[in-house]
Amino acid sequence: MEFIESLKCTDAWVKSPSSTSLYLTCPQQWVFAKQFPLMSEGILKGRKVAKWMEKLGGSGLKYEGVQDEDSDLFMACAKAQVFLEDKFPLMQESEVVFGRARIDRILGFDKVIIDFKYTNKIDPGFLQSKFQSYYESWQLYHYAWCVMSERGNWVKEFVDVGIMLISDKPKPGFRFHSWVVSRGEVRTWLESAVKVWEMMEEARVWKNYNSCFNDKYNTECFWYRKCKGGV
Numbered sequence: 495m496e497f498i499e500s501l502k503c504t505d506a507w508v509k510s511p512s513s514t515s516l517y518l519t520c521p522q523q524w525v526f527a528k529q530f531p532l533m534s535e536g537i538l539k540g541r542k543v544a545k546w547m548e549k550l551g552g553s554g555l556k557y558e559g560v561q562d563e564d565s566d567l568f569m570a571c572a573k574a575q576v577f578l579e580d581k582f583p584l585m586q587e588s589e590v591v592f593g594r595a596r597i598d599r600i601l602g603f604d605k606v607i608i609d610f611k612y613t614n615k616i617d618p619g620f621l622q623s624k625f626q627s628y629y630e631s632w633q634l635y636h637y638a639w640c641v642m643s644e645r646g647n648w649v650k651e652f653v654d655v656g657i658m659l660i661s662d663k664p665k666p667g668f669r670f671h672s673w674v675v676s677r678g679e680v681r682t683w684l685e686s687a688v689k690v691w692e693m694m695e696e697a698r699v700w701k702n703y704n705s706c707f708n709d710k711y712n713t714e715c716f717w718y719r720k721c722k723g724g725v
Contacts, residue, residue: 498684499648503592503640509691510594511633517694518632520702524694526717534716539564540612543571543660544598547610550575551588551599567612570666574610574658577670582606592640604645606654606672607637613659616667621659625671628657635683638675651677 502508509517517524546568578586582601590597599608613624628634634655642650656672706715715721 498681498688499643501643501684501688503595503636503643505593507691507695508593509694511636514636514687514690514694515632518690520705520715521693521699522701522721523705523715523717525699526720530717530720532716536612536614539567539662542567543610543612546571547575547598547660548588551578551586564662566662566666567660570660570662570668573666574660574668574670577668578608578658581670592644595636595640597637597640600641604641604650604653606656607634607641608656608658608670608672609634609637610658610660613661615663616659616661616669621669624659625657629673632683632687635675635680636687638680639684639687642677642680648677 513524513527516527542564550571578599578601584602586602587600588598590600597607598610600606601608634657638653638655641653642648652674654672655675656670659669661667701721706718706721707713708715
C-alpha cells in the first residue's frame with residue numbers, strides 16, 4: 495500500500511491514458527498509431543470540442559467567433575457550458591495537466607472530474623450503454639488518481655467522475671452523467687496500471703485478433719490492412 499501511494503502521476507515512466515487504452519486494446523495498434531496517427535472525423539471533431547470547451551470555460555468565446563462548418567457543434571458546446579455553470583457554480587478549472595494526463599475540467603475544488611467526448615448522435619436508445627462503457631474507463635481512473643494523489647495526498651475517500659457527451663446530430667445537444675469512484679478502486683486500478691506500464695516500457699507487442707473489427711458492423715480496424723501486410 496505504501497508503494498502504491500508513493501507513486502506520482504507526474505513520473506516520466508507513467509504513460510498517457512490514451513496510449514495505454516490503445517495498448518490494452520491491441521499492442522500492435524499502439525505501435526501503428528505512432529507511425530500512422532488515426533485521423534477520423536470523430537477524432538477531429540473531438541479535438542474541436544476540447545478546444546471550444548476550454549475557451550468557453552476560460553476566455554468566454556462567443557458564437558460570433560466561430561465561422562466554420564461546425565457551428566452546430568459549437569452551439570452544442572455552448573449549451574453544455576451553460577449547464578455546467580448552472581449545476582456547478584463554484585470554481586471551474588479547464589485543461590488541468592498532471593504529467594501526461596490532461597483533464598478537460600475539474601469542478602468545485604476537486605470535487606468533480608469531467609471528460610468531454612464527441613459522439614455522432616444523441617440517441618436516447620443508446621445513451622445508457624454508451625455511459626456504461628465508460629464505467630471502467632482507464633482514462634477516468636487515471637484522472638481520479640491524479641486528483642486523489644496530487645491534490646488530496648490520498649486523503650479523499652471518493653471523487654466524482656463524469657462524461658459530457660456533445661453532438662451536433664441530429665441537432666446541437668449534450669448529455670451528462672457522473673458517478674463515484676472510491677479510493678480503494680483507484681488503488682486497485684493503479685496496481686494493474688503499474689504492470690501494464692512496465693510492459694509498455696519494455697515494448698512487449700503482440701496482436702489481439704479480437705480487435706481487428708471494431709463493432710457490431712464488423713468495421714475494420716483503422717490499421718487492419720497494414721497489419722495484414724497490405725498497403
